[in-house]
Amino acid sequence: MKYRRKKVFLILDGHPAHEAKEVKEYLKLLNGKLGFYFLPGYSPDLNLNEFVWNHLKTNLLSERFLDSKGTILNNVRVCLESIKADVKLVRSKSVSYLYD
Template sequence: MLSFMVFEGTFKNATFIEFMKRLLKQATRKIYLIVDGHPVHRSVAVRRFVADNAERLRLIRLPGYCPELNPDELLNQDVKTNALGKSRPTSKAGIDRQRPSTPAPLAKGASRDSQPVQRKAC
């Protein structure tokens, strides 16, 4: 299942809780959602929501300050550097206009094959 949500303004507890509610509506099995150390992900309101939905939802927090253990960081860097460059969208309309129709080129020596991620100690 792939789900995303575009929002305007500041990322707050209510925004993240709304996203999780949407996930729960779509899911037929338990959701394991991987999150980083953003303050919203650790907030009391989010912890309460997750506890109330513990049978269907679990947050898995990545360690802080360790992007090597977070493959999304490598993808984010690739997208920002190679696909968007300095022309990052600032609105919903801009996201649609700048979405690449083909995957961005990989960095030199990278492969799209599913290889195990090298884990480093932080």
């Protein structure tokens, strides 16, 4: 952020941590170089992270035995790499739970 010439905008959901005191203080330190856009509440269809996590849970992690933090982290990394390698999936905007 230090060497950015243009303002950077983050799109955030309504998680309380995004409006925490520490976040607001950090924003002030950046002197307007960072801006937030907040998504409306209960709108997972607008939050692209929800697409990724839904795909992970329903298609990649649902049949794996996850018995430790290390196993979970490793499986999530492997699954995220497989998503990254699937160009059609990355460019798609459909998620099954949106249409159930």
